Amino acid sequence: MNIPRSSFPRVVIVGGGFAGVAMAKELSGKEVQVVLIDKNNYHTFQPLLYQVSTGGLEPDSIAYPIRKILQDYPNFYFRMAELQQVLTESNELVTNLGMLAYDHLVIAVGSETNFFGNDEIEQNGMAMKSIPQSLNLRSMILENFEQALLTDDLHERDALMNFVIVGGGPTGVELAGALAEIKKGILPKDYPDLDTRRAQINLIQSGDRILKEMSEKASKKAEDFLEGLGVQIWKETRVTGYDGKKVTTKTDLKFDAATLIWAAGVKGVSVKGLDFENIVRPGNRLKVNEFNQVEGYTNVYAIGDIACMENDDTPRGHPMMAQPAIQQGRHLGENIVRALDKKPFKPFEYKDKGSMATIGRNKAVVDLKNYRFQGVFAWFVWMFVHLFFLIGFRNRIVVFVNWVYNYVRFDREARLIIRPYQRDYSQFKDSDTA
Amino acid sequence: MNIPRSSFPRVVIVGGGFAGVAMAKELSGKEVQVVLIDKNNYHTFQPLLYQVSTGGLEPDSIAYPIRKILQDYPNFYFRMAELQQVLTESNELVTNLGMLAYDHLVIAVGSETNFFGNDEIEQNGMAMKSIPQSLNLRSMILENFEQALLTDDLHERDALMNFVIVGGGPTGVELAGALAEIKKGILPKDYPDLDTRRAQINLIQSGDRILKEMSEKASKKAEDFLEGLGVQIWKETRVTGYDGKKVTTKTDLKFDAATLIWAAGVKGVSVKGLDFENIVRPGNRLKVNEFNQVEGYTNVYAIGDIACMENDDTPRGHPMMAQPAIQQGRHLGENIVRALDKKPFKPFEYKDKGSMATIGRNKAVVDLKNYRFQGVFAWFVWMFVHLFFLIGFRNRIVVFVNWVYNYVRFDREARLIIRPYQRDYSQFKDSDTA
Known part of the structure; x- marks a missing residue:
């Protein structure tokens, strides 16, 4: 090399x-x-990928060139x-x-x-572990709404505006919250000729509570927040298949949905x-x-x-x-x-600094070792911590500017389909969706 | 519809x-x-595309959702x-x-x-009229340098670091200036194990001066600025072909170059x-x-x-x-x-507000009706005008933040290969490049 x-x-x-x-x-x-x-030639700040997917941030502000990180260090080599x-x-x-x-x-x-070996879901569902995947999801969400405008078939339109998120961990919760805010604040203005109240955001969790790694208090509060935003939470529900338009579960529960986001593992x-x-x-x-x-x-x-x-x-x-x-x-x-220095290795000791998740505007849950809190203050803590761990001064400023702007204006302006997600919408044409 | x-x-x-x-x-x-x-579902601010290509700006900050523009207007419909x-x-x-x-x-x-019917150049050269094209160019520029690291063949390496820009209008001039600044300020730090002084930026112009729509004074000054930055300007030179590695012209002049950017019309x-x-x-x-x-x-x-x-x-x-x-x-x-209102049409009258081009840091040329000026003040005017015409408050702030950052730090942090430009580098392996 x-x-x-x-x-x-x-x-x-x-x-x-x-x-x-x-x-x-x-x-x-x-x-x-x-x-x-x-x-890749860049480091990805994965915790904010969901904000790229939902048009709140530009991908460039949560990525950082690896060569730049290593620039000032002697004796370093990078190869893509x-x-x-x-x-x-x-x-x-x-x-x-x-x-x-x-x-x-x-x-x-x-x-x-991890699709746990379910090829059908892997093929038809969306994942969100990398920047290109997040951009694909962003494009697809927006394309779905453009497509929903074009049909007179109510069932088809509902399916196009139906989002199923599988997995109640931080990623699923944060994404569900962001989509709910888009539904409430942006869609009615962007699509005045579409009844966007019919858009649905479903969060599916196999266990008996969301955010199961956090405290019960945090789970409960996060559920309240999400339900307040209009998210449907389905607990103890296991998704078994998705052919691109119909989500099946272990029970009789089914969803007609153009979008399944897999955040289950x-x-x-x-x-x-x-x-x-x-x-x-x-x-x-x-x-x-x-x-x-x-x-x-x-x-x-x-x-x-x-x-x-x-x-x-x-x-x-x-x-x-x-x-x-x-x-x-x-x-x-x-x-x-x-x-x-010829000294022996020391064993690793993990210092648990706590965990947190944000649901939306003024809504977050934080579990520290001795403190647990939810709401506005938690939300500010969440933002501060994420800005702190983001690499790069420019990224911090740009993310901060976006957050202030989004907060003040109730908006997310990066709703751009820069590289369309090439999707065959013809499958939704047949009546089977109904 | x-x-x-x-x-x-x-x-x-x-x-x-x-x-x-x-x-x-x-x-x-x-x-x-x-x-x-x-x-597209967005408006593109084309004058700043070259900054997206050269890692100075994120694409999202020079694009604006069309639905957002029309949001507050009654009786408007948008369709992608x-x-x-x-x-x-x-x-x-x-x-x-x-x-x-x-x-x-x-x-x-x-x-x-406009490739003027030259299919070979259209196929092998890069254009820069849209955001996806600009991102392709950004990826390719960065991939070329990554590739240059991998070879011991000096000729191949030089070709990978040789940029030929065809067209001496504002786009060509601005791009050449930006690449020259990258060569000077960023490459030596990012690629300490590569002799980036050998990178070449060639600007080819068919006529006898660059920026031919502007005053002779502006042309002259722009040439001085570019040459000061190390750009090679080739005037009265017409490019006739490009097979992906060799640029041919009407005269004996030839270039071995992995990148040809066509900004000639x-x-x-x-x-x-x-x-x-x-x-x-x-x-x-x-x-x-x-x-x-x-x-x-x-x-x-x-x-x-x-x-x-x-x-x-x-x-x-x-x-x-x-x-x-x-x-x-x-x-x-x-x-x-x-x-x-049953009133007759009025004829269109064009108010020429002048023209301008930026070459780099503190270097721009401005021709107004009665004033012509170059240098630092022209550069500030150029930035102010571009910020003013950019659509969207968020975009203006984000672009402004990036510019201040890039100015203070002599940097451009958006040098990210987010979607690699799929290129076959094997063609540079054979000795013909030499």
């Missing part, structure tokens, strides 16, 4: 997400050569490359750009949408070449020890969503979210530096 | 560019039914539809969404890149169904009289780039730029209102 070897050991980090970037920063100026590879296979015997990676040797390998490839991105039989945990994660070393290897590490560190506090690994990823990235960076 | 008829006459405007939007605004609240169709043919006998349009009847038809379809978008033989003017424009009526028709009008109003002051029609489009749109709107 045309990267000169230095006299320092080479650390190859695969993935420029929260974990990979945090680790790279930690290694800045240290006696290692760091090579970061990612299939995709990992194809790990050759642990020879300490090399196979990538689409050729071979890459490593001394230490850090797998930080993150997670992808994630799984680790597969990495070829590791001794998988022994190290794969549920959700396709890699079993690591307390130093984030992948089981059976001493110079192969996994951090972030892909890592499953099972201990007493976290028998099923840490939550697949930004905070554990950032903390593991930093910690492993420190451990590598420690090893350079 | 499912639009109810009202008792008012229906004005159908085809195209939501400067001309169409200006006219729609003028008709707000008047006794007409207005139907605006556009193939493409005009396929005009049936002047029956006063109807054929569109991809079906038929649409009109009483008055306003053709405001604008212009597209525009032509009116073709409209099927009009009596073309008699009304088409050079550049595929429609001949209109002083009321913007298309020759031979009384209820078919053309405004903006597509209209060619030949009179003593403008024997070849007005310049294909924003100002004549906006003025014609407003004027025709006023004339339609006048006709509703």
